[in-house]
Amino acid sequence: MKTYDAHHIRNVALLGHGSAGKTTLAEAMLFESKEISRRGTVEEHTTVSDYHEIEHERSSSVFGTVMFAEWRDYKINIIDTPGYVDYVGEVIGALRVVDTGIMVLSSPNGVEVGTETIWKYTKQFQTPVICVVNKVDHEHSNFWRTVDQAKDRFGREATVVQYPLTEGTGFNTIIDVLKMTAYVFSSDGGTPTKTDIPDTEKERAAQLHNELIEIIAENDEDLMDHYLDKGELTEDEMRKGLTHSLIKREIVPVFCTSAKNNMGAGRLMTFIDVVIPAPVEMPPVKTLSGVELPADPHGKTCAFVFKSTSEPNVGEMSFFRVYSGTVKHGMDVVNEQTGVTERLGQLYVVNGHKRHDVESLEAGDIGAVVKLKNTHVNNTLHEKGMNLVLPPIEFPHPRVRTSVVSNRKGEEDKLGVALHHLHEEDPTIIIEHSVELNQVILHAQGEMHLQTAKHRLVNRYKLDVDFQPARVPYRETIRKSVDGSYRHKKQTGGAGQFAEVHMRVEPYHEGMPDPTGLTIRGTEITDLPWGGKLVFLNCIVGGVIEARFLPAIMKGVMEKMTEGPVTGSYVRDVRVSVYDGKMHAVDSNEAAFKTAGRMAFKEAFINADPQLLEPMYTVTVLMPEDQVGDVMSDLPLRRAEIVGVDADGHYQILTCRMPLVELDRYATVLRSLTAGRANFDAEFAEYVPVASQIAAKLHQDYLAHAKDED
Ligand SMILES: Nc1nc2c(ncn2[C@@H]2O[C@H](COP(=O)(O)OP(=O)(O)O)[C@@H](O)[C@H]2O)c(=O)[nH]1
Ligand SMILES: [Mg+2]
Known part of the structure; x- marks a missing residue:
């Protein structure tokens, strides 16, 4: 295969809500460009893109898949992405490395929640977008309504380039108002016959043609002058204007296809070749230190790893985009983040699980290499003697949690390794070994995402695992000031143990007055790793406890604070003033004072009107207007608690605050409430008091399992 340069490479991602037809469209593109000789279908599990077992089971995409099509003199790198919101990490990874997004809409369904969510990401990345209205052959196809919705959503920049002459099952003709030509397909699609636009459509086509010219000219003074002079733009002027408008996101050209019947993919690819921006036409990528890297094959070699996979029949691969210079087989590159020099093995370009050897890849291109040992997603690789880091992909924070338990004894280590791999392949899966909760917690994007992770653990890593509810990281504090004391006395054989401690425990808050009636001799303020503070005051009078024992007392208090008396959760925001006690000349030691400190704290805490706190999250739900009622009720x-509702086009954004324990199930709840038409985001807000009945129940549960201590 030949090496393509940055003028002849196009990088696109197929984006959009699930089932719009992205994978089918990719298949049509590969078939039309003769990368494949038979066109597979999603139903028969024969597409290039959906090659994973789990994708076959679900008949839909789960992973981003890298492919390419050679069309005319160009290489189009295509990343097919999953539409379901749980897999948004794959979309973000793809957007990070492509130059243009192809937003696929389903003509019967119009703009859907996945479209909304992904559109927001393209805005964030400032990715040029073209829109493909697919399924115009569908009996419920409604091209013009979908275009209206697209205009509503993407703005009037959404401009028709093509429309179907007749929609529904009889669809076979595309009217192209850029070329001012009609494309007529035979029943099995493929290459259409070009004909004149039928007379009945001439007026509409001319009007759309003018709209297209106007939006192109509007954003370019020279073109506007030409247009005003001549009342028309040449094809070349239009092409250049379109490219510039696309780069600035001033136009979202709209195409139509029937991917299933292989109609429209070829013309779309020609547009990709000649109009959408080449890597050299896009603003150069900037390193974190502000160095610009133009897509120059003779520049300093620099590549960015955006994906890694580990498949039994495909092998472990790292996928990268070359941003500058030329990546060559056998080259030594430095991984700036891990500080390791890696030798690149065989380079590949891939079509799903099929790979083709290549000797080199130039700036602008996307390829793969057998997985580099010390290289991960988000790492920058560059030739020696430089110091370049490309900005990492920022993945969304997780939205659901589960605890992972191995059902087979002795496989904990194997599970640990597998979980690490899951995160390597999909950085939106986060693994937490929680000491606090005594659980291994897997954080993910939603219920489906969790199921995918489990499927991978069972089928790919041959583990027997259970997913159980993750415990909630409650916190404990108090509402009252209480004095408490404890005498620790033990006589076992020879030496005994003796310590007596009196302390006052109080709810701590910033700027509180000194404790009444006590004199402070020493203050120790600890910022607790789990949030909040411990303020520990030495208020001992007349040396009744020697100063050397105070650290031991504080240690005892801290010990109890890591396993609070109410539910065993972390304690926060207390002030402890040690003001009295007793020592014994022989039997007092640090261990005794630690125990006395812990027990005195426990006694006082229990009497100080304890308050259980739970993590509260700010949740924003994005949904169509007609779903608001169901979601609210x-x-x-x-x-x-509802905070507010805002309109965003046809969509509504509801903001509320929800306890974590409820949030863990919310992805599933929302999905069933809205038939998958809504999406949400959640972010930790603060710790808030738990209602007393719930707290009492949690306390009882804790006592039933807690062991006695002294
Ligand atoms: N009628 C019709 N069905 C299509 C078309 N494209 C895809 N489909 C069907 O829509 C479903 C989803 O397609 P798929 O390519 O998996 O969508 P994706 O989730 O966007 O990748 C499958 O059943 C396809 O056969 C089309 O152009 N017309
Ligand atoms: Mg798909």
Whole structure:
């Protein structure tokens, strides 16, 4: 295969809500460009893109898949992405490395919640977008309504380049108002016959043609002058204007296809070749230190790893985009983040699980290499003697949690390794070994994402695992000031143990006055690793406890604070003033004072009107207008409080606050409430008091399992 340069490479991602037809469209593109000789279908599990077992089971995409099509003199790198919101990490990874997004809409369904969510990401990345209205052959196809919705959503920049002459099952003709030509397909699609636009459509086509010219000219003074002079733009002027407008996101050209019947993919690829920006036409990528890297094959070699996979039949691969210079087989490159020099093995370009050897890849291109040992997603690789780091992909924070338990004894280590791999392949899966909760917690994007992770653990890593509810990281504090004391006395054989401690425990808050009636001799303020503070005051009078024992007392208090008396959770925001006690000349030692400190703290804490706190999250739900009622009326069941509702086009954004314990199930709840038409985001807000009945129940549960201590 020949090496393509940055003028002849196009990098696109197929984006959009699930089932819009992205994978089918990719298949049509590969077939039309003769990369494959038979066109597979999603139903028969024969597409190039959906090659994983789990994708076959679900008949839909789960992973981003890298492919390419050679069309005319160009190489189009295509990343097919999953539409379901749980897999948004794959979309973000793809957007990070492509130059243009192809937003696929389903003509019967129009703009859907996945479209909304992904559109927001393209805005964030400032990715040029073209829009493909697919399924115009569908009996419920409604091209013009979908275009209206696209205009509503993407702005009037959404401009028709093509429309179907007749939609529905009889669809076979595309009217192209850029070329001012009609493309007529035979029943099995493929290459169309070009004909004149039928007379009945001439007026509409001319009007759309002018709209297209106007939007192109509007953003370019020279073109506007030409247009005003001549009342027309040449094809070349239009092409250049389109490219510039695309780069600035001033136009979203709209195409139509029937991917299933292989109609429209070829013309779309020609547009990709000649109009969408080449890597050299895009603003050069900037390193974190502000160095610009133009897509120059003779520049300093620099590549960015955006994906890694580990498949039994495909092998472990790292996928990268070359941003500058030329990556060659056998080259030594430095991984700036891990500080390791790696030798690149065989280089590949891939079509799903099929790979083709290549000797080199030039700036602008996307390829793969057998997985580099010390290289991960988000790492920058560059030739020696430089110091370049490309900005990492920022993945969304997780939205659901589960605890992972191995059902087979002795496989904990194997599970640990597998979980690490899951995170390597999909950085939106986060693994936490929680000491606090005594659980291995897997954080993910949603219920489906969790199921995928489990499927991988069972089928790919041959583990027997259970997913169980993750415990909640509660916190404990107090509401009252209480004095407490404890005398620790033990006589076992020879030496005994003796320590007596009196302390006052109080709810701590910033700027509180000194404790009444006590004189402070020493203050120790600890910022607790789990949030909040411990303020520990030495208020001992007349040396009744020697100063050397105070650290031991504080240690005892801290010990109890890591396993609070109410539910065994971390304690926060207390002030402890040690003001009295007793020592014994022989039997007092640090261990005795530690125990006395711990027990005195426990006694006092229990009497100080303890308050259980739970993590509260700010949740924003994005949904179509007609779903707001259902979503709202469900919220009280989850102890959620509504903060506000804002309109965003046809969509509404509801903001509420929801306890973590409810949030863990919310992805599933919302999906069933709205038939998958809504999406949400959640972010930790603060710790808030738990209602007393719930707290009492949690306390009882804790006592039933807690062991006695002294
Ligand atoms: N009628 C019709 N069905 C299509 C078309 N493209 C895809 N489909 C079907 O829509 C479903 C989803 O397609 P798929 O390519 O998996 O969508 P994706 O989730 O966007 O990748 C499958 O059943 C396809 O056969 C099309 O152009 N017309
Ligand atoms: Mg798909």
